[in-house]
Amino acid sequence: MSExxxxxxxxxxxxxxVATVVHADEPMSFAExxxxxxxxxxxxxxxxxxxxxxxxxxxxxxxxxxxxxxFWLYAARHDPWDELVRLxxxxxxxxxxxxxxxxxxxxxxxxxxxxxAQVDSTYLLGTRDWTEIEVxxxxxxxxxxxLAWGALDLPEGELERLTPATLPDADAVRRDxxxxxxxxxxxxxxxxxxxxxxxxxxxxxxxxxxxASLGISGPTAxxxxxxxxxxxxxxxxxxxxxxxxxxxxxxxxxxxxxxxxEVVA
Numbered sequence: 001m002s003e004x005x006x007x008x009x010x011x012x013x014x015x016x017x018v019a020t021v022v023h024a025d026e027p028m029s030f031a032e033x034x035x036x037x038x039x040x041x042x043x044x045x046x047x048x049x050x051x052x053x054x055x056x057x058x059x060x061x062x063x064x065x066x067x068x069x070x071f072w073l074y075a076a077r078h079d080p081w082d083e084l085v086r087l088x089x090x091x092x093x094x095x096x097x098x099x100x101x102x103x104x105x106x107x108x109x110x111x112x113x114x115x116x117a118q119v120d121s122t123y124l125l126g127t128r129d130w131t132e133i134e135v136x137x138x139x140x141x142x143x144x145x146x147l148a149w150g151a152l153d154l155p156e157g158e159l160e161r162l163t164p165a166t167l168p169d170a171d172a173v174r175r176d177x178x179x180x181x182x183x184x185x186x187x188x189x190x191x192x193x194x195x196x197x198x199x200x201x202x203x204x205x206x207x208x209x210x211x212a213s214l215g216i217s218g219p220t221a222x223x224x225x226x227x228x229x230x231x232x233x234x235x236x237x238x239x240x241x242x243x244x245x246x247x248x249x250x251x252x253x254x255x256x257x258x259x260x261x262e263v264v265a
Contacts, residue, residue: 013039014047018056022071023246025207027064081107084212084245085117088203091241092119092214099230101218104200106142107211108152113143116212125219136160138173141198144186145213148177149202165190185231186213189220197223201234204242211245214238 020036021028028036034044048065051057055070085105092103096119103119112134120129137143137152139162146152154170167173180186188198200215214234216223223230 010047013037013043014051017044017047018051018067021057021065022067023206027060027062027066029062029064033065081116087244088117088212088214088241089119091237092117095119095214095216095234095237096122098233099216101216101223101230104142104198104213104215104217105203106140106146106200106213106215108146111153111155113137113140113146113152113213115142121218123218123222125222135192136162138167139188139192141186141188141200141215141217142213144173144176144180144188145200145202145215146210147173148180148186149210151202151210162192163190163194165194167191183231184235186215187227187231189224189227195220197227199223199227199230199234201231201238203238203245205245214241 017033017037020033030044030048033048034041037044039047048057052059052068055068057065058068060066084107088105092105095101096103100122102121104115105117106113106115108114114134118129135143136159137147138154138159143152147154154173159167159169159173161168167176176186185199185201188196190196192198196217197220198215198217200213202210203212203214205211214237216230216234
């Protein structure tokens, strides 16, 4: 085998070890990493030592391995949602191309729903730029996702009603959330603003938890008859994005199973 091929093979093995450590829910022992990689003990030891020197992995008090300081350094220097937006952008553009509607990506920040990215509608009659605009979670399809899948708690007290169609109370929001989890997507029709319909789906992260909501919005007259069709399309796209976020080591279908969980009260 050529020197170049040998180097590439070693690099692939080292990368696989890093990926295994990063995707693990708990610190991994040397024996677990050796077993997962299928490498010889000496090879595993040599690669881990090199990765530790470079800061890609590090050992905790028990001697097990976790992601190294370079990951934390990178995270500290960047907005935590930058990488999510970067990975989601091609999916959002594909949805925009397929539907022609405004596409949104939102996250929970504390007790608020904040849109972090948008792809504008190709129609003349579309929706406004909602980036960094806060709206009550129970009034938007994006916010309803975060409520229904437990990424956000309902506020205490009386809920704000922006239109006559806005869900009137916490019980109504919980019932709506259970229906959303059964079918896989949330819907708002005239609940945030008369004439505006939204459809949204959850995006799942590394540990199977909801990290964002992905959706579209547009005039009710244009979307009302296509809600189920668009909901299924969004679900397919969010599945692809969730798989990308979980990475190749975590290819289990997390979000269909998550839909069967109880709605958070």
